[in-house]
Amino acid sequence: MKKRFVIWAGLLFAIYATLMGFYLLSWADFGVPDALKGTGADPATFMSERELELSAAYSRYQVFVSFVAMPYEWIIYIGVLVFGASALFRNTSEKVSRFTSIQVPIYVLFLSILTWVLTFPIDFAHRWFSVEYGISNQTFSGWMRDQMISFWLSTLITALLITALYLLIRKFPKRWWLFAWMGLIPFLIFMMYIQPVVIDPLYNDFYELQDKELETKILALADEADIPAERVYEVNMSEKTNAMNAYVNGIGDNLRIVLWDTTLNGLEDREVLFIMAHEIGHYVMNHLYWNLFGAIASSLVLLYLGYRLIHVVLRKWGDAWGVRGIDDIASLPALLLVVSLLSFVSTPAELAISRNAEKAADTYAIEMLEDKEAAVGSFQKLAVNGLSDVNPPALVKFFQYGHPTLMERIKMLENYEK
Template sequence: MKKVFFGVVIIYALYAVAISTYLFTVDTPLPEHYIGTEADPQTFMDEEQLMLSQEFSKWRNVLYFVHTPFEWMIYLFVLCFGLSRIFARWSEAKLKFRFLQTAIYVILLSSFSWLVSFPIKYFSYSISKDFGISIQPFHNWMRDQLVSFWVGAIILTIIAYVIMLLISKSPKKWWFYTWLLSIPFTLFLMFIQPVVVDPLYHDFYPIKDKELETEILQLANKADIPADRVYEVTMSDKTNSLNAYVTGIGSNLRIVLWDTTLEKLTKDEVLFVMAHEMGHYDLKHLQLLLLGSIVASFVALYITSKLYSVTINNLGKYLNIKKADLAALPIILLIFSLLSFVSSPFSNAISRAYEYQSDRYAIDLTEDADAAVSTFHKLSVEGLADVNPPTIVKILRYTHPPMVDRITHIRQYSEKLE
């Protein structure tokens, strides 16, 4: 198994060199029919901004395509070199209760993974700092990293304990019972995220600008959206980029605006952003995404169960791992990660379609296409966005349409309404 791992390392190294070379050298010229239009970045970015956006995007893309399979390499390493088995046996020897054993094992596994991948995460943070996107001090960034570590460890402990318990009780149907339990668990996490998880990272409060708040409330009333679900979050101490999003479900559903968005956009532009986020709410995108994730998890767990059984049956004796062993957890995590990557083009395409729908909804609500276009210009400039990314990047990374497509789409839609 060690020889297998080193063979995979060679393949990974060749892949990393190839994909990095491609992403740093690929040229994606703007289609001719976009040149000179308001979707052309040369009309709203200066030469320095264009250069920085291209360089920053290249680094971000390389880091994504290198780091994603690197996570798979970590899982392979702990399996092939017996580290997972050592973690499991140590936790089982130290503690009596299965849940506590699982917790210690997850902490050990997560700590190893976190330490090994830390250089890549730190390099990503440094790149964002160098290009002026992040202004977050190192100690503050480390705090967020540690919060993410413990939140992830707690959630993974619960999931791992349930899965391994079900595998031991029902080796053939464990995936189905896991899926049934995942539905209320997912709903619970979505419900508590805005009030429990998100405040661990940021400060949320009602919008300070009361005049703007009045106009937002009027817009929300026009869209039949509860006004007490609009919040501002402090991000100006961490980043220069702009953002807004919808989070939570039920009574905890919130439309959230970054304070940087409020500071750098005009009133009309903020209202367009708000209308866009209201579109996600009114068009039931969160509910549809939740339903889609439930269906996707059913398929993913079924495939995982089959691949897991094949892996254990063929490699279990070499890894010295049985099907219900806690040490086998990295196999499940590896399969899940692979399936998530493979399915990302489909999920990203759905997300991009929803973004187009919300853009059209916002135009219907505000009747202000000029504010929409100027908003997209500022989002591109402040975030150093690549408005026309390579196809592979768009398919695998972009949950939002590239700005060149988004600006053109919104203008064409508004012209049809005239």
């Protein structure tokens, strides 16, 4: 079984990677429709010839790495099962303690270390292209520091969640998916509440916006939208990247309006105000809460389908993998595989909903400020700074874009009429 897995996994992955490479580098059309040539949506009007070349290469290489990473994750989960690593991790954790509350975190730590090591080349490839094309300026040591923070934070959270999950599986073998979902709801709300003040500061320094005149203008927009914000935060992203961003996140008294300092340095005040009006639009239209509701609803579906499918998977291959049953922590890679596949299938629909929300926020911003020139200019500069592909192929858009393409956004703004 091990030899057959290596042969088939290697062969199928090689074929897939080759086809994706040809699609992205040769077959797919990244061009500009004739109807939009010469307009503000045509990158040739706001990018130099060199920038156009860099943008095309950078976006295609990064997208290729992202597409390759998807099946690679599935291969890791299957490999952990086929080669007996999952059973080995379980046996080791059982030797350490007889208590589930200790066994599961130990198992999760082993699995997290292995998957981090195996996926490190993918993460490093993303970083290498970002550095090579001038998007990232973060030192390797700084990048590794962020990697370690992410690893330990995600391992801790995962260990807590998986421990609770397997306790439920053992106590409620037929209804664990429902009780797990009920417990996930307060957890998601709690994470959304603490994200701006606990998690985000682990990676960057946040401080009050230094430009008080601009802050006054942003807070005036927030006040007009009934956002309970008393200050605007600036984050020092320039030590890591040249890309630009801004956002509104958090709920309740932890809500924050945040600007990357690269955005402040790269855009005029009018353009910054448009970007902030877009983010404020998300708040006004309750997109933050709709995102939370969507996560809650989709998690219910994923948990139920996972419950139904994991039994089928374990009946067929559980014995060969050394997995005793669904309540055996060694079944975790199989459960993660099922959930990952289900998430992949649902991705196009989720991204389509997200693109619609982003379009609505763009409409809100242009109607709020009525500054078409600043709106178009902000997106053009975002494209230049991030070497973004303004018109990606349909496959890339459907599986990776939570925003409309920059070409679609600029076209909409240019055609805007009050």
